[in-house]
Amino acid sequence: MKRQVSRNLVRLVVSGVLFAASLASAQGTSIDFWYAISGKAGETLQSMIGEFNASNEFGITVNGTFSGSYGDTAQKVLAALAANSLPAGGLVPAGPLWTCREGNYLLEQYMAGPEGLSEDHFFPVLLDYNRYEGHLCSLPFNNSTMVMFYNKDLMAQAGLDPAAPPQTWDELLDQAKAIAKAVPGSIGVEVRDEAWWLKGLILQNGGAIVTEDPTGPAFQEPAGVAALEYWKTLVDQGLMPPAQHDVSRDLFVGGRVAFLMASTATLGTVADGAAFAYGTDLLPGKVERGSTVGGAALVMFPSTPEKELATWRLLKWLTSAENSARFTEATGYVPTGPEAAASETVQSLIREQPAYAAGFDQLAVSSQYPHFFEMGTMDSLLADAIEFVELGIKTPPQALDDAANELNKEIAANQ
Amino acid sequence: MTSYRLGKFFGRSASYVLLIVMSAATAFPFVWMVGTALKSPQEILAYPPTLWPHELRWENFVTVFKKVPFLRFYVNSIIVTCLITLWQVVTSALAGYAFARLHFPFKRFLFTAYIATLIIPGEVTMLPLFLLVSRLGWIDTYQGLTVPFLASAFAVFFLRQFFLTIPHELEEAARLDGAGRWRILLQIVLPLARPALATITLFIFLSEWDNYLWPLIVTNSEAMRTLPIGLRYFVEESGSQLHLMMAGAVMAVLPILLLFFLAQKQFIEGIAMTGSKG
Amino acid sequence: MSRPAPGPGSPTVARRSRLGTWVADLAPYFRKPNSRQEMLMALSFLAPSLLVLVAFVYFPIVWAFGISFTNWQAGAGTTSFVGVKNYVDSLTSGDFQNALKNSLYFLVLKLPIDMALSLLVALLLNQKLRGMSVFRVALFMPVVTSMVAAAAIWRVLYNPSSGFFNTVLNSLGFLSLRWLRDPNLAMPSVVLVALWKGLGYNIVIFLAGLQSISRVYYEAAEIDGATTWQRFRYITLPLLSPVTYFVLLIGVINSFKVFSLVHVLAPDGGPLNSVEVLVFYLYRLTFQRFKFGQGAAVSFILFAIVLGLTFIQQRVAEKRVHYE
Structure with missing residues (x-):
């Protein structure tokens, strides 16, 4: 130094x-x-x-x-x-x-x-x-930042108003349920880049991803745990298929997914490939709206x-x-x-x-933590934590605590 | 038909069935690759994907040349790969022969030391190698692209194994006639090892032709870049330039296919010559 | 040690240690003028490759070995000697043990099938039948197919929701599988792609090997009335053994070094990191977490393991490999 x-x-x-x-x-x-x-x-x-x-x-x-x-x-x-x-x-x-x-x-x-x-x-x-x-x-x-893509045709088929996509976590859950019920074989919610959405959910829930200087994990605090609990609900109710998010964009373009959380960079693909009416909106919120940025x-x-x-x-x-x-x-x-x-x-x-x-x-409602050396490690730890929860191996608090401990160890080792 | 012939007939049919099934599975993605090269950007994203395009867009191949200096990349790849391949075949044939036939001290140790170089992953030595090459002032030059790869233990090991299958007697006879090691190598061993030489030429060419990371790291100007880097120019998060990438990839495969056919000719001649029946 | 020493005139030297072996091997070369000449000959044959290897392979390896004892981390910052810490850290880390386990699993799953299948197909292709050249090209296609194209198509085949494999399973009345996204099935799924991609390579090697077997042996066998199996067992297999040994050893080495194929199919290391193989782990350490020191240490642990396996193979093989 x-x-x-x-x-x-x-x-x-x-x-x-x-x-x-x-x-x-x-x-x-x-x-x-x-x-x-x-x-x-x-x-x-x-x-x-x-x-x-x-x-x-x-x-x-x-x-x-x-x-x-x-x-x-x-x-x-x-x-x-x-x-x-x-x-x-x-x-x-x-x-x-x-x-x-x-x-x-x-x-x-x-x-x-x-x-x-x-x-x-x-x-x-x-x-x-x-x-x-x-x-x-x-x-x-x-x-780029993260937005929600929605399939208007699927919404209409389920009797939902395609002009009123979900604005809150609860609305997302309800609408996804309605669509999954009305359209057999459809998928309610999907995500491309799991860690990115989880970080968005934590912000929306009024939480923090990392602590203020010096940087350490904060995602394991109650706001983060609640965000991952919400995630688990989507999976447990059969609205989001667990641990296969790598094909989510293709499935959305193929018309099978109602709501896809993905980077704005996905827009070109959807615009070129989708043979149905679609829209984009902010990520649904809880206490507030929010997402982090990338690039x-x-x-x-x-x-x-x-x-x-x-x-x-x-x-x-x-x-x-x-x-x-x-x-x-x-x-x-x-x-x-x-x-x-x-x-x-x-x-x-x-x-x-x-x-x-x-x-x-x-972007107007996004916030972002500064760069830190272990930020790449943090994202892969969060992705792992999500997977543990989706597969039912760990509970949300357990998974996030483990990830936080790992990250702290890594930060300490790099000091 | 005698039962012997019947058995032969069934054996032959079974061979064909097995080969046809396996060939279909192995060739299918290549067909898809060619199909994708001819698709429109819209059709690439169609889901479920189509195997063959509704409308063939040959202009994709032209677009590749317009968007990036593809010809320059092509020429660079040919220069670099041919240099490395020719040199490696020569150095490896020499070393392979020495390990197969000559007697010298530390032979076992040296041979193991050669093999050992194959075990260390390139990801680890890349950085020290880069520092070395940069100190030699070879960044962004053909030397930087070729010299570190003018020898490979893989080819040495490969050729040694094939030289070992050549009967001793032929060489002994030549030695009694007073032929030196060089003459034996050139006039007896190498001609007999033609299928092996053809194979290793193909393999060296193949691995150098596909080499991506080292040329990317060691070159900074477009004028020095090679094909695999050229293909990456078309990578896009949205995937909508995949048709151009595949058009480039199809063109990039041509020299390897050509080489494969040439190598294959050696096999066919070999079969005609030995008529071996497994 | 069943084989006599390679040097002329030193057949029965007592072997106490490897060093002893080399010294013993050395002795005769300085006695016979003929040997000295042969030694110079060998030197001139080896020099062109050895010089390049020393400068551009051994030197970087030694350098990397030095790095493995430091805490070097990207660019500036202080770098200091940390002894064997990187080695201890790696060997005791759960991620490393997982990666090692995955690499061994990949090897065990892939290599036997790969060798048996490529030998079988090479034997089939080596017959004088119509259309063999077409099959040879078709089977070699995966080797030249771009990995991006290959990965794209395999992902479509494996897609858990609407992929080809699941469509087939469902139509046969079976439940869908999750393939690459199932912790237990991910590695077999990766191995299947690896087999597909690499089979043509080994087939070509075996074909070249079969070509090198002289026809004379088969003619003699035919006269003796040998069956197809006997010809295979007593002529093809032994005479092919140097080539088989090559395929085996390279197969072991390359299995431990597999990376880009896995990375393309499962960029996140697969469900629960079930396909994060050793070089994948090493790549993450080095280029995502920037721990050069530890990355280097992992690669030398890998080196030690594979070298150990190579020695075992050499010992076992030497008794079996038949050299002309």
């Missing part, structure tokens, strides 16, 4: 001295930039980078390279970190862990610098997602002051309201800030495809 602080201090002084000089000399700089998104999103980002290269007034050239899936990119970044061959910037998963945790607070410096940005430019929940130990370590770009993050890695400035300029350009809105339009990821969300681009998208609106509304 001490080493990190002193190293950081040196960085700060050096970069301060070099800053003025670098402003002028960023001219004609060439930087490498890795991104962990593929398909339509990757294509869009690559063409935006091309546009930046052609249009930026500083003569900056960005060499954008696809770095594989989130998992593969983590390996590539790890290797480059060890070999000291990181690119100048990137769009990578778990951004704060590759930056702040390594003592790199460049982003904070540039946010506050002469060409800086106000935090108001972004939604607070997305900034929270990009924090580590109180520092802002990366910027949001391709974020990769824009990062800056240490290089020369010129390259760092060039990278900052790219990041600033990518997260401008106009470009964030365009990225949203092309990919369905949520807009990163209020200005982007209010833009005509996004507003007309919502008018044409109302299904997108739920994701943007969900």
Whole structure:
């Protein structure tokens, strides 16, 4: 810790001295930039980078390279970190862990610098997602949240009003029951990414997932236990098939599932594949509405002051309201800030495809804990806990306590 | 018909039935893969899935080239894989022969040490190897992509086992005629081991052709990238570019199929030559 | 040790230890000029592969071995020597024991079927019958089919709600099974895919092996009036044994190293982590929890286990494998 602080201090002084000089000399700089998104999103980002290269007034050239899936990119970044061959910037998963945790607070410096940005430019929940130990370590770009997809045809068949999807846990349970009863072979509720929904349920129940600094588990507290009890009810009443959630999206697209809790990123698949009327809405709530967010993050890695400035300029350009809105339009990821969300681009998208609106509304009621080193472990422990409960091996309090103990052990071991 | 012939007839029928059933099961996903390559994005997501598309979209193959520098990836893959394969076959034939026929100290120890390299999972050595290659300045170069793989214990072990099946007498006769080890290897052993050489060439090619993680880690520019990375450009959470990925995958399989047919020719000639009956 | 030493002129040296063996093996080479020449020959044959292996395989392995005694965790931060802690932690961890158990289960389930079936099919394909080349291609197809395509189709087959297998079971009056999502059935389901994917590979190896058996033996047997079984038992099997030994040993090694196939079919490690095999566990440790030190330790434990199995195989096999 001490080493990190002193190293950081040196960085700060050096970069301060070099800053003025670098402003002028960023001219004609060439930087490498890795991104962990593929398909339509990757294509869009690559063409935006091309546009930046052609249009930026500083003569900056960005060499954008696809770095594989989130998992593969983590390996590539790890290797480059060890070999000291990181690119100048990137769009990578778990951004704060590759930056702040390594003592790199460049982003904070540039946010506050002469060409800086106000935090108001972004939604607070997305900034929270990009924090580590109180520092802002990366910027949001391709974020998603979790929404409920509902099959209007199934609702109608069960005599329910397709325009009134469930808003609360109780309504979800009742409507799912009605549909399961009225339509043989149908599945009431399904989920894609179990840990994500459980975390949403905990927030909706007024609970917390992790404690405030220093980060430790809080999901095992009563609000969390009640959330998992609710989950167990859905399974016990035969409304949600246990432990086969990996096929949930296919089943929904196939018209068998009434209510699917899934990432906003699922929207494209559903839009292209569903041969029935469907809608999207916020996740049903209990005490309140809520969900956490996901996605990769824009990062800056240490290089020369010129390259760092060039990278900052790219990041600033990518997260401008106009470009964030365009990225949203092309990919369905949520807009990163209020200005982007209010833009005509996004507003007309919502008018044409109302299904997108739920994701943007969900974001408004989402909250997010900051990055911490064991967050990936926590998600897999939560997924395991859910499975134990679904298969009837552990009770909800037991499963969550065990997961919390495991997580505490891991955190202690990493201290 | 005598009962002997009857038995033969039944044996033959049983062979066919078994082979047909197994072939159907093994070839089916490949057919599905080709079908998917020709589907529209909408049809890919249809559930339950269709095996063969209603409308064949050949333009998917063209789209692949438009969206990513597929030709460049293809050429890189050919260069890298051919270099590695040719070199590995040569180094492995030499080492395999030494382990099969020559006498030298520490032979058992060395052989075990070769085998031992196969046991360590690549996930563990990848990072040290990357650090080494990066210190050599080979990041984003053909050296970085090929040199670490110019030898493999797998091929050495494979060829040694096949050399061991070649009758000693042939070599002894040649030695009495005054032929050296090199001549024996080139003129007697290698020609006799043609099915084995064809097989190992196919296998080395196959494993290098599919190699994904190392090229991803060791290259940073599109100009140096290989096919398996190219296919990943079409991975999408929503799955709606699967048709492009499969079109790319079908094109990527072609060289391996070609090689398989070439290797298979060795088998057929082998069968004609030995006419072996198991 | 039933076999004589490989070196010329050292058949009956007393074997007390492995070191002793090597020293004993060494002695004759410096006596006979002929042997010294052969030694140089061997060196020149081995050098091209050995140089590459030393630089790019052994060196990284030794490096990783060093890492296994540290608490290295991603990038910066302090890394220090922790002795055998990683080894102790791994061996006593429930997750590791589960992974080891799963790997052994995979091996036991897959290898015998794989070897028997691929040998059987290779024998069938080695007949002079019509259409064999078509079957050979068809059976090799899974080896070249993209794993993404293969996984997609197998998931459809295994789908618990409307998959092909359950549709068949239901139409026969049986209840649906949960296949990949059933803690007891997940591993057999994975093994079935692994068999499907890998069978063509071993068939090709066995075919190449069958090709190498000289026709002369079968002709002689025919004259003696040997039955098909006798020909198989007394000619094919013994003469094929070096190849069978290869398939067996590589089969053991690769079973312990299986990862991507499992990862694609069950990215979460399967229900109750029932298919989280050793390399899967190691991958999670290294690239999800960033514990390089412990990841390296796990791989050297795996190394020790497989090397042990290899030695046992060598001992057993040496008595059985028939070399020309």
